[in-house]
Amino acid sequence: MNTILKSFSTPLAIGAFLISAVTGILIFFDIEMGAVEPVHKWLSWLLLGGVSLHIVSNWKPFSGYFSKKPAIGIIGLACVVAIGSLLPMFSEDEEGEGRGAGVAAKALESSSLETVALVLKTTPQALAARLDKSGIVAGSNSSTIQEIAARNGKSGKIVLAAVLGGAEKKNDGDRDGR
Structure with missing residues (x-):
C-alpha cells in the first residue's frame, strides 16, 4: 500500500x-x-x-x-509565523480596515463636517474650502463625510483625505474604492 x-x-x-x-x-x-x-x-x-x-x-x-x-529551527519558525498570524493585532474586519487608524477614519467618515472641524481644531468653512479645492461640494456643515461623498460620487476615504488636506490629486479609482 x-x-x-x-x-x-x-x-x-x-x-x-x-x-x-x-x-x-x-x-x-x-x-x-x-x-x-x-x-x-x-x-x-x-x-x-x-x-x-x-x-x-x-x-x-x-x-x-x-x-x-536546522530543520527544527525552520519548522519552529514556520510555527511561530503561523501562530503569530492569528494574533488580533494583525486582524482586519469585513471592510478590510485594520485596527487603530482605520477605526478612527471610519468614525470620522460617519461624522458631520462640524464634528470633524472640532476634532481638527478648525472651522467647518475651512474644511469646506479644502473640499472645494479638490472639486468636492460640501453642502451643509451638518452633512457627514459619507453623505458628502455620496453626493459627489466619491468614496468616503477620498473625501476624508481631502478634508485632512492631502488628497487634492488623489485618484478615486483603485480596486477597493478607497
Missing part, C-alpha cells in the same frame, strides 16, 4: 502546490480574474491533503528531520 500511496501523494502535493502558488501570486498582485480567489481558497484543501498523504507515505524520512537542528 505504501508504494501506491507514494505513487500519487507526491504528484498530488506538487500539483496542488502549483495551483496554490500561481493563484496566490495572482491574488498578491491583485490580478483576480475568473475564479482565482475561490480556486486558491478551496484547492488549498487539496494541498493539505496531498502534503498529509506525502508525510504519511514518507514518515520515516520525515521524522528524521526532527533530529536535525
Whole structure:
C-alpha cells in the first residue's frame, strides 16, 4: 500500500502546490480574474491533503528531520509565523480596515463636517474650502463625510483625505474604492 500511496501523494502535493502558488501570486498582485480567489481558497484543501498523504507515505524520512537542528529551527519558525498570524493585532474586519487608524477614519467618515472641524481644531468653512479645492461640494456643515461623498460620487476615504488636506490629486479609482 505504501508504494501506491507514494505513487500519487507526491504528484498530488506538487500539483496542488502549483495551483496554490500561481493563484496566490495572482491574488498578491491583485490580478483576480475568473475564479482565482475561490480556486486558491478551496484547492488549498487539496494541498493539505496531498502534503498529509506525502508525510504519511514518507514518515520515516520525515521524522528524521526532527533530529536535525536546522530543520527544527525552520519548522519552529514556520510555527511561530503561523501562530503569530492569528494574533488580533494583525486582524482586519469585513471592510478590510485594520485596527487603530482605520477605526478612527471610519468614525470620522460617519461624522458631520462640524464634528470633524472640532476634532481638527478648525472651522467647518475651512474644511469646506479644502473640499472645494479638490472639486468636492460640501453642502451643509451638518452633512457627514459619507453623505458628502455620496453626493459627489466619491468614496468616503477620498473625501476624508481631502478634508485632512492631502488628497487634492488623489485618484478615486483603485480596486477597493478607497
